[in-house]
Amino acid sequence: MKDFLQERKTIRKYKKEHISQETLDYILKAGIRASNCGNMQLYSFIITKDEDKKKAYAPLHFNQPMVTQADVVVTVCADVNRFNHWCEINGADKSLNNFLFLNIATIDATIAAQAITTAAESKGLGVCWLGTVNYMADEISKFLNLPNGVVPVACLTIGVPDENPELTERLPLSAIVHNEEYKDYDDKAIKEMYKQIEENPTNIQYVKENNKENLAQVFSEIRYGRKGNEEFSKNYKEFINQNFLDKNCQL
Amino acid sequence: MKDFLQERKTIRKYKKEHISQETLDYILKAGIRASNCGNMQLYSFIITKDEDKKKAYAPLHFNQPMVTQADVVVTVCADVNRFNHWCEINGADKSLNNFLFLNIATIDATIAAQAITTAAESKGLGVCWLGTVNYMADEISKFLNLPNGVVPVACLTIGVPDENPELTERLPLSAIVHNEEYKDYDDKAIKEMYKQIEENPTNIQYVKENNKENLAQVFSEIRYGRKGNEEFSKNYKEFINQNFLDKNCQL
Numbered sequence: 001m002k003d004f005l006q007e008r009k010t011i012r013k014y015k016k017e018h019i020s021q022e023t024l025d026y027i028l029k030a031g032i033r034a035s036n037c038g039n040m041q042l043y044s045f046i047i048t049k050d051e052d053k054k055k056a057y058a059p060l061h062f063n064q065p066m067v068t069q070a071d072v073v074v075t076v077c078a079d080v081n082r083f084n085h086w087c088e089i090n091g092a093d094k095s096l097n098n099f100l101f102l103n104i105a106t107i108d109a110t111i112a113a114q115a116i117t118t119a120a121e122s123k124g125l126g127v128c129w130l131g132t133v134n135y136m137a138d139e140i141s142k143f144l145n146l147p148n149g150v151v152p153v154a155c156l157t158i159g160v161p162d163e164n165p166e167l168t169e170r171l172p173l174s175a176i177v178h179n180e181e182y183k184d185y186d187d188k189a190i191k192e193m194y195k196q197i198e199e200n201p202t203n204i205q206y207v208k209e210n211n212k213e214n215l216a217q218v219f220s221e222i223r224y225g226r227k228g229n230e231e232f233s234k235n236y237k238e239f240i241n242q243n244f245l246d247k248n249c250q251l
Numbered sequence: 252m253k254d255f256l257q258e259r260k261t262i263r264k265y266k267k268e269h270i271s272q273e274t275l276d277y278i279l280k281a282g283i284r285a286s287n288c289g290n291m292q293l294y295s296f297i298i299t300k301d302e303d304k305k306k307a308y309a310p311l312h313f314n315q316p317m318v319t320q321a322d323v324v325v326t327v328c329a330d331v332n333r334f335n336h337w338c339e340i341n342g343a344d345k346s347l348n349n350f351l352f353l354n355i356a357t358i359d360a361t362i363a364a365q366a367i368t369t370a371a372e373s374k375g376l377g378v379c380w381l382g383t384v385n386y387m388a389d390e391i392s393k394f395l396n397l398p399n400g401v402v403p404v405a406c407l408t409i410g411v412p413d414e415n416p417e418l419t420e421r422l423p424l425s426a427i428v429h430n431e432e433y434k435d436y437d438d439k440a441i442k443e444m445y446k447q448i449e450e451n452p453t454n455i456q457y458v459k460e461n462n463k464e465n466l467a468q469v470f471s472e473i474r475y476g477r478k479g480n481e482e483f484s485k486n487y488k489e490f491i492n493q494n495f496l497d498k499n500c501q502l
């Protein structure tokens with residue numbers, strides 16, 4: 001049997017098969033069993049299953065086809081709204097609308113999303129994370145009717161796999177792990193650790209198509225270029241200021 | 252066999268047994284197999300195993316005993332330093348030191364940390380997440396010798412379990428899940444979903460000990476009170492400004 005923890009792959013193509021409610025509940029329950037700060041469960045899961053809803057949702061994810069093709073789309077949100085409401089009816093202060101708890105709730109929502117991913121994969125389902133959720137937080141918030149205190153953090157498309165791609169390469173473990181303290185890299189170490197990725201024929205082709213000298217330039221100047229990143233950063237900051245942070249805690 | 256995805260528990264007490272290097276590598280490899288943005292792998296894992304190092308690290312985690320008792324402590328960091336270095340030697344722009352990529356790298360580091368957690372638990376090991384890493388980012392950064400562009404996001408203590416606690420209660424799945432769009436809660440729904448947690452004898456005792464009227468007040472006014480949260484928010488913001496964000500991208 002394949003080890004689904006060591007050999008997982010992102011799945012972007014799905015069969016037109018439905019996931020049973022029982023399986024979906026199993027997957028989502030794994031999400032709420034994962035660790036979270038003080039057991040406050042500062043997250044919500046928004047399930048998109050309706051075909052028309054998925055069609056309307058797709059443009060907010062740059063029309064990536066996974067949104068309409070997957071049986072289920074799960075948007076995992078950082079959520080202090082529920083907790084705040086509980087405080088309100090108990091005459092308690094609402095103390096979480098600040099940068100610390102934006103970070104903590106983002107982390108807790110991500111933990112839950114990854115637990116959902118693993119549970120889905122353990123059932124033979126395929127999952128794709130859509131990073132677009134971070135770029136389009138404001139628009140997605142409106143689309144999903146998120147109240148103040150709720151921020152979309154992760155978006156997962158889940159379905160029965162209709163592809164079996166090769167395992168994507170990763171940097172060697174030695175490039176990621178530091179013993180006892182961070183040992184910064186010298187040029188030689190960096191060159192060696194990226195060698196395999198740079199020499200991958202798909203990446204060589206990718207550099208050519210983009211008229212760049214090397215893969216690093218394609219990543220940092222085209223795919224994740226400064227101008228776009230700074231614009232999305234500004235949008236995200238504005239969204240957080242308006243929809244999560246107290247007046248005296250603005251970024 | 253127990254389903255480790257549905258019945259996982261945080262383990263805070265560990266036997267004095269070592270985790271083999273083979274097992275540790277297995278666990279960490281699961282971390283780097285998980286999804287990440289553009290396969291840029293914007294994370295690093297710092298391993299603390301040395302007894303003296305753990306003793307020195309413990310105060311930065313408010314002296315929680317797990318730090319010294321666990322065989323291994325893994326601090327998972329958001330890391331654009333490695334990627335920036337790769338860009339530098341390739342004459343490429345460094346485009347990730349902004350709020351968008353702080354968020355994305357935080358999420359990717361958390362995904363890896365949760366994948367590490369699940370892999371450890373699949374091997375019968377016990378894990379505890381230390382939220383303190385978010386409160387003490389600056390001090391932890393100095394202790395672990397983190398360069399600019401590296402932010403501690405998650406800290407995991409991992410060891411052979413020496414306890415078997417009860418499954419912690421969670422809000423019912425229906426409280427967390429929203430179908431198609433976010434349905435905000437009315438007072439009655441909030442009261443019902445928190446009922447079981449409020450009636451837990453440990454929590455009733457907890458309210459008494461803290462001289463508060465109810466559990467919500469203990470959480471939002473004592474355990475996670477506004478003053479502390481806002482102070483830690485300010486510290487975290489300063490840390491991020493100095494150690495991650497470009498001059499023109501300051502928060």
